[in-house]
Amino acid sequence: MSVTAPRGFAAAGVAAGLKSTGKPDVAVVVNRGPHKVGTAVFTSNRAKANPILWSQQAVADGVVEAVVLNSGGANCFTGTFGFQTTHQTAEKAGELLGVSPGDVLVCSTGLIGTGDEVFRTKVLDGTTAAIGSLSDDGGEDAARAIMTTDSRPKNAVVSRGGWTIGGMAKGAGMLAPGLATMLVVITTDAVLDRDAADAALRSATRTSFDRLDSDGCMSTNDQVTLMVSGASGVVPDTDEFADALAELCRDLAEQLQGDAEGASHDISIEVVGAASEDDAVVVGRSVARNNLFKAAIFGNDPNWGRVLAAIGTTDATFDPYDVDVSFNGVRVCSAGGPDRPREDVDLTPRATHILIDLKSGDAAATILTNDLTHEYVHENSAYSS
């Protein structure tokens, strides 16, 4: 049921000809209220696409009426013309929905540099068609329309006492297929003000999407939007809502990881015994971004030396000669030296668990990543041509 699972939302996904395959490529998600609260987090890349530049301004007042999303073109580095396309998209949606264009967010995904006159016409026509097709159960269609190299749509729903959160996602975090980005729209019928929604969203993304690091490449178009309709009439407990939202975001993040381009392993890098949570994240990320480690996992090789060499590049608190490393439950390195033989490790399952004990404190964090495969190289060398 996706983004239309919570009460107060309608959605649609249509084919506007942006994708050469003729598949759906424009989606709209509308908040029918009664509340129109919205907040969003954006890529930290300084090279931001036009929809990011627009949406950052549009969301600032805490009111979001709708989100228009397109695949088939990132509208990034397309100049003033590209920004005007985004602006016109919001104006078109605002006019048809009878709301202020300044309360319409826009997201785009696809190849950077795509955003010419043909693109503009198709996006505007697609926006009109999608709004004409809005439906209370249109969430699944919307999720399909934002796919690029995704092999399947990603949806998630979490319900608690009387209220529901729904979400859809595309892409794979920082894997950024063709820099096509991660786009996420989350909806809820719980009653929340802007500050509570914003705090819950930032907290949830920090421990979910921000810990998914498929290939270390940061996108120009990443956007995660939360819209609050309040249609349930239920004011949730703040902590309970934050927990539920985090659960939904982790679910979507794991779906993104599981569909990462060309991957043959889904790798969870669990760092424990860290002096701080930041240290645990830094250490996990250094391993997740190490091509030699990632290629070793592709080869089913429990190469703990590459793990230690990766974490040695960080400034986290630990002694490299005191660290334990386990692969799928087998401790192959203890106190910075060989432990059980690598032959004892079975890396043939897709789910792969790396446990790193820094022996420096009580903090922990888990980073999700994928292996580096022939298919990854193939897809990313061929995507745009």
Add this chain to the structure above:
Amino acid sequence: MSVTAPRGFAAAGVAAGLKSTGKPDVAVVVNRGPHKVGTAVFTSNRAKANPILWSQQAVADGVVEAVVLNSGGANCFTGTFGFQTTHQTAEKAGELLGVSPGDVLVCSTGLIGTGDEVFRTKVLDGTTAAIGSLSDDGGEDAARAIMTTDSRPKNAVVSRGGWTIGGMAKGAGMLAPGLATMLVVITTDAVLDRDAADAALRSATRTSFDRLDSDGCMSTNDQVTLMVSGASGVVPDTDEFADALAELCRDLAEQLQGDAEGASHDISIEVVGAASEDDAVVVGRSVARNNLFKAAIFGNDPNWGRVLAAIGTTDATFDPYDVDVSFNGVRVCSAGGPDRPREDVDLTPRATHILIDLKSGDAAATILTNDLTHEYVHENSAYSS
């Protein structure tokens, strides 16, 4: 002629059985004097191999009599036993050469975690055999004995008015085949004191090996050693020596780049118009480490969007919407927007030139890297198994 091109040096390379192929795997380079000046730079990885821990101490007094190098095992994360192996290697060499063990540096390269009793015996026997085979023209043999996945030995010689610098190298910078590291030994018969040698070495490595970034993976065993015999009797002009040393280091760095594992393109990323040299390096390195950019080059795709997305992750001074990017002389992006069509770019030659103009100053730097290929994934997923 390699490291034995300058007067006052002898070298050897022998097969000690560390490599299963039976190829040479232990090398020795000896300074016959009259001067015995030495200096070295080491990996900045906190996870340092035993030979690094030893050599950092041994070089501190500015006197180096010899360097013993082995391939076929990194002797990293091998505990106290591994450190003792390094120590015994220096003692064995010192005893046979009649010098202090504290003036013998040791370098190892190969798989992390390799350094058991069998390894120790072979390294010690190999050290004895190599010292027994020392020759005034043994440089080529030494260069072959330090190869791991290298397809060819790397040697370079530069001569100026009456003095000569020779060098040998293995590996490929931070490409770190199997974390097998870059090892470099440089010799000269110019007359230099320790401070002058040290300053020249640090300056030369900063603009050569430090700007080679094949895959962003930092090794545990990297070491670049300069030994000064003074046998020419000529005191060089300081600037002239620094220039010659930098030229030799760049030559070796380009040989390392040209032999990088699985690469099909040698990529020079030239960053100009930077506010500072540091900014230029940071920007160049961010592109060199971007897997999506590297995969695109493998696919002969001049994907400038991936360049801008990579540099957008840095905090260097520039406006992403003011940047020009050229591929092999064709400006495909100007002022952060599309310029000439990508079809105009020919990326079929191995030598690839990326020019990035930040329009923010007069500083510049060039980073050398390689593309991300099927062969890279294959070699690094299969190397240790």
